[in-house]
Amino acid sequence: MVTLSENTLQEIEKAASKYVDRKSALMAALWAAQAEFGQLSPDVIEAVAEVIGVSNAKAQGLATYHSLYWKKSVGKYVVMLCTNIACTLMGAETLLEHLEKKLGIHEGETTPDGMFTLQEVECIGSCGNAPAMVINETFYYDLTAEKIDGILGSLK
Amino acid sequence: MEKILLKNADVPNINDIDVYIANGGYKSLDKAFQMGSTAVLEEVKRSGLRGRGGAWFPAGMKWQFCVEVNKFPKYLIANADEGEPATFKDRPFLEKDPHQLIEGMIVSAYAIGASKGYIYLRGEYPQGYKVLNAAIDQAYKKNMLGNNIKGTDFSFDLAVHRGAGAYICGEASALIESLEGKRGQFRVRPPYMATHGAFGMPTVVNNVETLVNVSHIINGGADWWSSIGSKDSPGPKVFGISGHLQRPGLYELPMGVTLRELIYEHGGGIKDGKELKAVIPGGVSTAMLTPEHLDIKMDVKSLQSAGSAIGSGATTVMSEDACVVHMVWRAMAFFYHESCGRCTPCREGTDWMVKILARIENGEGRTEDLKILEDVCHTIHNNCFCPLGEGAVNPVLSGLKYFRQDFEEHIRTRGCPKGLRARARH
Ligand SMILES: Cc1cc2nc3c(=O)[nH]c(=O)nc-3n(C[C@H](O)[C@H](O)[C@H](O)COP(=O)(O)O)c2cc1C
Ligand code: SF4
Numbered sequence: 001m002v003t004l005s006e007n008t009l010q011e012i013e014k015a016a017s018k019y020v021d022r023k024s025a026l027m028a029a030l031w032a033a034q035a036e037f038g039q040l041s042p043d044v045i046e047a048v049a050e051v052i053g054v055s056n057a058k059a060q061g062l063a064t065y066h067s068l069y070w071k072k073s074v075g076k077y078v079v080m081l082c083t084n085i086a087c088t089l090m091g092a093e094t095l096l097e098h099l100e101k102k103l104g105i106h107e108g109e110t111t112p113d114g115m116f117t118l119q120e121v122e123c124i125g126s127c128g129n130a131p132a133m134v135i136n137e138t139f140y141y142d143l144t145a146e147k148i149d150g151i152l153g154s155l156k
Numbered sequence: 157m158e159k160i161l162l163k164n165a166d167v168p169n170i171n172d173i174d175v176y177i178a179n180g181g182y183k184s185l186d187k188a189f190q191m192g193s194t195a196v197l198e199e200v201k202r203s204g205l206r207g208r209g210g211a212w213f214p215a216g217m218k219w220q221f222c223v224e225v226n227k228f229p230k231y232l233i234a235n236a237d238e239g240e241p242a243t244f245k246d247r248p249f250l251e252k253d254p255h256q257l258i259e260g261m262i263v264s265a266y267a268i269g270a271s272k273g274y275i276y277l278r279g280e281y282p283q284g285y286k287v288l289n290a291a292i293d294q295a296y297k298k299n300m301l302g303n304n305i306k307g308t309d310f311s312f313d314l315a316v317h318r319g320a321g322a323y324i325c326g327e328a329s330a331l332i333e334s335l336e337g338k339r340g341q342f343r344v345r346p347p348y349m350a351t352h353g354a355f356g357m358p359t360v361v362n363n364v365e366t367l368v369n370v371s372h373i374i375n376g377g378a379d380w381w382s383s384i385g386s387k388d389s390p391g392p393k394v395f396g397i398s399g400h401l402q403r404p405g406l407y408e409l410p411m412g413v414t415l416r417e418l419i420y421e422h423g424g425g426i427k428d429g430k431e432l433k434a435v436i437p438g439g440v441s442t443a444m445l446t447p448e449h450l451d452i453k454m455d456v457k458s459l460q461s462a463g464s465a466i467g468s469g470a471t472t473v474m475s476e477d478a479c480v481v482h483m484v485w486r487a488m489a490f491f492y493h494e495s496c497g498r499c500t501p502c503r504e505g506t507d508w509m510v511k512i513l514a515r516i517e518n519g520e521g522r523t524e525d526l527k528i529l530e531d532v533c534h535t536i537h538n539n540c541f542c543p544l545g546e547g548a549v550n551p552v553l554s555g556l557k558y559f560r561q562d563f564e565e566h567i568r569t570r571g572c573p574k575g576l577r578a579r580a581r582h
Contacts, residue, residue: 018315020355023337027320031279054337065339067321068279084241085440086398086472088486093576107581120581122323122490124280125244127398127470128405137282 002043004051008036012051026052026062030069039070067121075110075117077155079103080134083120086127095131096120098145102152116152157384160372160392161365162408164253171287173294176255182300184371188263189308191374196267197223200370203378204390209235209326209363210439210467212389212456215370219268221350222358231359232270233335234261234367236277236284237319237326240439241490243470245394245406246364250277250284254291258314260367262300263374265312268360272313275364276331279320288316323494324544328361330496341496342542365394386412389455393469400427400475412458416450419473430475434558438467440487441547443554444480464554479574480562484555485513489581491548502545505536509552514578516563519571526556526563 004012015028029048030040037044040063049059063069070078081099083092100106103116110117126132129141133148140151164170167179176182188196201216222230234257238246249257261273277284292314295301303311317335324330325340332354334340353359369391373381382390389411395418398404402424409422415435419425426432436444437454443464445452452462459466474483492506509532512525533549540546556563566572 021336024317024335026337027334028318031318031320052337058338062337062339065322066279066319069320083486084490085436085483085486086242086404088483089399089472089474089478093579121280122321122493123239123241123243125238125247125278127242127244127396127472130398130404134280139283 001050002037002047004033004047005036008032009051012048016052022052023054026054026059027066030059030063034069039073041071041073073110075115077115077135078117078119079152080119080121080124082122082124082126082130082132084123086123087131090130092131092143095133095143095145095148098148102149115155157392157408157410159408160384161256161368161394162248162406164256165248170253171255171291173255173291173298173300176253181255182259184259184263184374185300185306188266188374189306189310193267193269193310196263196374199378200264200267200373203373203381205366205369205373205381206389206456207363208365208369208393208469209328210240212466215362215366218350218360218362219264221348222268222270222360225351225358227351227358228269229272229357230268230270231354231357232261232265232268232273233331233354233359233361234273234275235326235328235331235361235363236275236281237323237331238278238281238364239323239326240441240468240470241487242398242436242472243396243439243468244398245396245469247281247284248394248406249364249368250275250281251287254284254288255295256368256371257288257364258291258295258300260370261314262305262312264360264362264367264370266310267370270360271311272354273315274335274354275314275316276325276335277316277318278326279318285316285318292316322496323490324496324542327542327544330542331361332359339496341498342544344541385410386453386455386458388412388457389466393454395422395454395469395471397423397471397473399473400430400477401425401473402427412453412455414451414453415445415471418454418471419450423473426473426475428475430477432473433476433478434474434480434483436472436474436551437469438465439470440472440490441544441550442467443550444558445554446558464550477574479517479572479576480555480559481513481517481566482572482574482576482578484551485510485517485578487551488513488548491544493581495544495548496542499540499542499545501536501539502541502548505532505545506548508532509548513552514580516566517572517576517578519566519569521563521567521570523567525567526560530556
C-alpha cells in the first residue's frame, strides 16, 4: 500500500473537520490523493479508505462511480473535449477526429510519451462558447482546429 | 430589463468581499435580521419564488415544511451540480460573483433556521471551487458566516462539497447521499428531506439561482420582485441559450419571455441566416419543440401545456443543418452514461436505445426500430425510481413525434442525409 504525503493527510483532515461524519470527506480525500498521485490506482484508493475509516470496497466503489476520478493512468495533460449536444451542434465531433489525428491516438487513450490523454466528456457548462474543452483545469472556448493546434503546441 | 441577478457580471473583482459590499452586497442581511426569520419566510412565500433547478417547486413551501420540524441542526444545501446538459446559468455565481450566492444562502438559512450549509459543486468547475472557498473565508472574517452573525443570535457555517462527475448527484436526494460520502443514488421518499435529509436531519436543497434570488426579494420586497416575469412563475431568470445561434450565451430576462424573443431578439437569430429546425427549451431531458412553438412563453405552465418543460431554462437551438436523429442519439448516449444502473428499465433501456439510434444514424436501421424505441420509452416511463429515466425518454419521444420522417428517411436511404455518423465511445 502507498503512503499519502503529510500535505495530503492534512488536506483530508481539514476536509473531514467540515462534516459531522468524517465519511463525508471521502470524496475530498479522493480528490486530494488524485492531486498527489495524478491518478487513483487501487492501492492509492485503499490508502484513502484507511485514512477515512471506510472499507476498501466502499472507496473503490465510490471512485469508479465518478467520471473525474482517474482510475487508469493518464498523461501529463488530460484533454477533455465536450461532445454533448451544444458542442456537437457547433462541430465538436470534427474536432475530436482532429485531436485523434493530431495526437495519433483514439479517444480514451494516452500518447506513448505520456504527455496527452484524450477524453470525450459530457457537458462542461460552456455551451455559450461551444465547442469547448478543458485541459487539466484550464477551459478553452470557441474552438477551431487551428486554435487546438496552437493550444497543444504551447503545452510542454 | 435592468439586470438584477447578473448586475455584477462586468464589475471587476466582484469576487472580493469589499468590492461586493461597495456594490451594495450583503445589505439583505441587515434587512432580514430586522424583519425576523418568520417575516423573511413569509416574504419569500408571498413572492411566489419557485425553484430554478428543474422541478419548480415553490421555495417558501419547501422551507415551511422544514421550519415545522423540531429537530436540529438543520441543513441548507445549494445545488451547484449544474449537470443538465446545455445548462450553464449557475456558473457566474460560482466562478465570478460568489458572494451573491453566499448572501442568498445566509438569508435563506436564517428563514429556515438552518445552522449548517453546503454548496454541492460539480467537479467540472475547479475554478469555482477555489473562488467559493476564498469567498467563504472572507465572509467568515467579516462575520457574515460563523457564530452570532453580525451580533445576532443566528449562526451559520458554510462549506463547499466538491462532486466528481455524475449527473445523478444533482438530484436532491442523490446529492445528499453523495454529501454523506456514499455513491449518489436516489433515495425513495418518504421519509422526506424536510425531516430526514443530510445526516438524518431536516434539510432544504435549493438550486443556486433560487437562493441568489432570495436576497433580491428581501431587498426589493416581494411585490416588486413578483411584478417581474409571469404570474405563474414570477421573477427574473438567467437563460442560457446555445446551439445554432448568432449570439449564444447567458441572458437575464423576465420569466415568461417567449422562445421567439429568446432566440431572435436576444440570441440574434439562427446562425448564418439558416432556418430553425428544432429547439430544446429546458435542457436535454425536456421534450424538443418546433418553429410552430415559437410564441410559447418560457414559464412552467406554458411549456407544460406545449408538452415540454422549462427544466433549467437551458435552451438549445438546432438549425436546418442539424440532424435530429444524431442529436437524439447523442442525448441518449449521455443518459446511458449517467444511468446509475439501479433500475433495469433505465439501465438496459438507455443502453438499448443508444444502440438502436446509432444503427439508424449509421444506415443500419430497420423499419421496426421506431416501434421498439417507443416501446422501450413506455417501459422506462413509470418503471423507474428516479426522474433520470423519465428524462431520458423525452428526446426520443419528442423527436419521433415531430421529426418521424427524418428517422424514416435514415432507415429508407440507409444513412444520415447530413453525412454524420454515430461513433462508439471508448
Ligand atoms: C437527474 C437529475 C439531475 C438534477 N440535477 C440538478 C442540478 O444539477 N442542479 C439543480 O439545481 N437541480 C438538479 N436537479 C433537481 C433537484 O433534484 C432538485 O429538484 C433541486 O435542486 C431543488 O432546488 P430548487 O427547488 O431550488 O429548484 C436534478 C434532478 C434530477 C432528477
Ligand atoms: S431511473 Fe436510472 S438513474 Fe434513476 S435510480 Fe433508476 S437506474 Fe438510477
